[in-house]
Amino acid sequence: MSSDRYLLYHGLLISTVTHTTESLKYARAFPVEDTDVFVVTYPKSGTTWMQEILPLLLNGGDLTPVQSIPNWDRVPWLEETRVAKFVDRFASPRGFVTHLPYHLMPTSLQNSKAKVIYVTRNPKDVMVSSYYFHQMACFLDDPGTFQEFSDKFLKGQVLFGKWTDHVKSWRHTELGDRILYTTYEEMIQDLPGAVRRYSDFLGRNLSEEVIQKIADHCCFDKMKTNRMSNYSLVPGEFMDSSKSPFLRKGIAGDWKNHFTPEQEASFSAIIRKEMEGEELVFPWHSE
Numbered sequence: 526m527s528s529d530r531y532l533l534y535h536g537l538l539i540s541t542v543t544h545t546t547e548s549l550k551y552a553r554a555f556p557v558e559d560t561d562v563f564v565v566t567y568p569k570s571g572t573t574w575m576q577e578i579l580p581l582l583l584n585g586g587d588l589t590p591v592q593s594i595p596n597w598d599r600v601p602w603l604e605e606t607r608v609a610k611f612v613d614r615f616a617s618p619r620g621f622v623t624h625l626p627y628h629l630m631p632t633s634l635q636n637s638k639a640k641v642i643y644v645t646r647n648p649k650d651v652m653v654s655s656y657y658f659h660q661m662a663c664f665l666d667d668p669g670t671f672q673e674f675s676d677k678f679l680k681g682q683v684l685f686g687k688w689t690d691h692v693k694s695w696r697h698t699e700l701g702d703r704i705l706y707t708t709y710e711e712m713i714q715d716l717p718g719a720v721r722r723y724s725d726f727l728g729r730n731l732s733e734e735v736i737q738k739i740a741d742h743c744c745f746d747k748m749k750t751n752r753m754s755n756y757s758l759v760p761g762e763f764m765d766s767s768k769s770p771f772l773r774k775g776i777a778g779d780w781k782n783h784f785t786p787e788q789e790a791s792f793s794a795i796i797r798k799e800m801e802g803e804e805l806v807f808p809w810h811s812e
């Protein structure tokens with residue numbers, strides 16, 4: 526592993542292109558406002574998708590920000606360096622994304638009234654998506670073979686550590702009804718339904734017409750052509766979309782095109798063992 530590409534933060538690998546020790550400290554000390562909304566994801570679980578949906582939920586369906594502001598400034602990552610530069614000019618209610626586990630979130634989160642939407646995705650699809658992302662993201666180590674990357678993923682030797690640790694950390698919070706759990710698969714299956722659930726959770730009270738407008742705008746094909754959301758603004762030296770586009774396939778179950786039956790069996794057995802006792806039911810369990 527190339528040591529100048531990553532820093533280690535509480536045992537988690539983090540990219541040095543977008544993070545510093547200071548930015549991570551800043552996130553921990555961040556003064557959370559009661560109206561803040563945090564979308565939390567393990568990488569490759571639908572972060573960019575939620576960066577499209579959330580502003581529209583918060584502003585009642587006005588497309589202006591998603592058509593004029595790049596996703597990373599529109600709904601910034603709490604732990605990245607950029608956020609400190611403009612957060613003072615950010616209007617409330619503010620939307621953020623983060624890949625942090627619960628115990629590394631701002632200490633002020635717990636006693637605030639801020640809300641959290643936690644998105645989970647089938648770890649097999651997360652791994653496949655991440656495998657391609659590592660091929661196009663020139664600031665990350667080459668993933669090696671599919672099997673090599675899968676081994677690293679299961680050991681947590683990837684950005685933000687183990688998938689299972691992340692998911693478990695967010696299931697044991699003191700946030701009560703201030704956290705909503707959703708899945709990438711729920712959004713794939715019924716985007717208007719998912720948007721309506723998020724709207725109700727955030728107390729937005731949006732009409733069916735606005736819900737439908739948001740869902741229509743946030744479909745994969747529209748986002749793929751939205752330059753503010755498809756990462757085409759990022760210079761080729763950082764992201765080489767000729768190797769793999771950032772918005773790659775946008776489906777559930779692409780793992781079936783990549784795993785052999787043996788790989789699937791051993792991957793699933795490890796995840797199952799590590800999730801023992803959690804009694805979580807996810808849409809992909811019935812596959």
Ligand code: A3P
Nearest residue numbers: 569570571572573574654744745772773774775
């Ligand atoms: P794939 O690589 O499987 O296509 P993140 O934003 O957390 O990095 O996640 C990226 C994944 O979310 C990619 O998955 C990307 O295509 C998918 N994605 C982004 N927007 C989407 C949308 N509107 N519909 C479906 N999938 C979407």
